[in-house]
Amino acid sequence: MKLRTVEEKLFQLLMIAATILIVTSLVVILVTVLVKGLPALRLSMITQIPKGGFYLGKEGGILNAILGSFYLAGGATILAILISLPIVIYFNVYASKGSVFVNLCRFSLDVLWGVPSIVFGAFGFTIMLFFGLRASLLGGIIAVALLILPVMSRAMDEVVKMVPRDLLNASYSLGATRLETSVKVVVRQALPGILTAVLIAFGRGIGDAASVIFTAGFTDAIPTSLMRPAATLPLAIFFQLGTPFPEVQERAYASALVLTIMILVISIVSRILTRSFTKHVIK
Numbered sequence: 063m064k065l066r067t068v069e070e071k072l073f074q075l076l077m078i079a080a081t082i083l084i085v086t087s088l089v090v091i092l093v094t095v096l097v098k099g100l101p102a103l104r105l106s107m108i109t110q111i112p113k114g115g116f117y118l119g120k121e122g123g124i125l126n127a128i129l130g131s132f133y134l135a136g137g138a139t140i141l142a143i144l145i146s147l148p149i150v151i152y153f154n155v156y157a158s159k160g161s162v163f164v165n166l167c168r169f170s171l172d173v174l175w176g177v178p179s180i181v182f183g184a185f186g187f188t189i190m191l192f193f194g195l196r197a198s199l200l201g202g203i204i205a206v207a208l209l210i211l212p213v214m215s216r217a218m219d220e221v222v223k224m225v226p227r228d229l230l231n232a233s234y235s236l237g238a239t240r241l242e243t244s245v246k247v248v249v250r251q252a253l254p255g256i257l258t259a260v261l262i263a264f265g266r267g268i269g270d271a272a273s274v275i276f277t278a279g280f281t282d283a284i285p286t287s288l289m290r291p292a293a294t295l296p297l298a299i300f301f302q303l304g305t306p307f308p309e310v311q312e313r314a315y316a317s318a319l320v321l322t323i324m325i326l327v328i329s330i331v332s333r334i335l336t337r338s339f340t341k342h343v344i345k
Contacts, residue, residue, distance in 0.1 A: 092322070099319035102312035108320060112282040117301065119309040124317050126284050127298035131321075133199060133285060134278060134292055135268035138206035139214075142263060145207075146215040147256075151244045154222045155230070168219065174212040180272035182209045187276040200288040202278025209273045210263040217262060221255030222248060254336040261332040265325050271296030295321045 110123035149167070157164045186205030195201055225248050233243040249256065271294065279291030280301070295317055302314035 095315055095318045095322055098312065099315035099317075102309075102316040103319060104316075107313065107316060111284060116282070117305055117307075117310055119307045122282075124293075124295065124298050124313075124320070126282055127293040127295045127317070128320065128324075129284050130199070130278075130281075130292040131268050131294045131296075131324075134202045134206060134274065134294060135264050137199070137203040138210060138267045139260060139264045141203060141207040142211045142214050143260060145211060146218055147249075149215055150218040150222050151248065153219055154225070155240055155244045155248060168216070171212040171216050171219075175216060178272070179209050179270050182206075183273040183276045186273065190277060196289075197277060197279030197291050198287075198289045199278060199285045199292040202274040202292055202294075203288075205273045205277040206267045206270065209270060210267045213266055214259050214263040217259035218252070218256050221252045221259065224255070225251045257335055258332055261328055261335075265328050268294075268328075269296060269321060269325060271300055295324075 104123075106121070107123040108128060109125060110121075111126045112124070113120065113122035116122035153164050153167070183205050186201060186208065189204070190196070190201045229247050229251065230243055233247045234240075238246070274292075274294055275297060278294060280293050280297055281291040282293070283290075285292040299314045299317045299321070302310050302317060305311065
């Protein structure tokens with residue numbers, strides 16, 4: 063048997079083993095959350111805010127954390143879009159091909175992608191101290207936006223790079239400006255991928271705890287202002303698991319189940335919307 067054939071078989075086995083490992087880990091996590099969380103899940107948990115003694119096993123729910131997570135991740139995603147999309151358009155439409163500056167920016171975003179989320183939380187906390195801000199929904203939004211910005215930018219960048227250059231040249235030949243080409247051609251063609259990148263970033267933001275523990279704070283109330291603290295599901299799960307009461311720990315798994323369902327819904331919506339917008343793409 064040739065060495066090349068042996069090498070191919072070896073790497074094929076490694077890929078199969080890696081796939082089995084990932085799928086098995088996912089199944090184990092989902093089964094664990096489902097088995098431990100489903101019995102403790104009640105309608106009151108998702109329709110009520112924590113009452114006195116909730117973390118001691120008494121009545122209440124996690125509505126504050128659910129809404130807080132949506133407020134925080136939604137605000138951060140909008141802020142990240144406003145920054146990411148112009149960056150990506152500049153990289154692929156305005157900048158010259160092979161630009162050293164663009165390559166350096168892409169490398170920087172790749173590095174930031176791998177930075178632990180607690181670092182973004184510490185950086186956001188430092189900025190808040192500089193401006194005299196307290197832990198608030200606004201601080202959490204800024205920290206999470208910084209966290210998901212590299213993810214969203216690089217994902218969008220890879221999608222926009224796949225837009226055929228002939229479409230851009232055809233647009234220029236018809237007299238369109240670079241801005242018009244960016245909005246009416248590039249964004250339209252890359253819209254399914256851009257939407258996927260946005261929803262992936264939203265899912266990353268809604269499930270992160272480290273970046274908001276110093277910046278968003280925690281409260282049992284539903285935030286009514288950007289300057290008020292906000293609870294999130296990951297932190298609610300963390301605090302409930304940290305109690306010595308078994309019934310509260312069971313609620314933590316129920317909260318994890320709610321968060322898992324939210325991420326699953328986001329993924330399904332992403333697939334549906336991507337397919338609906340794909341019909342506008344020229345292949």
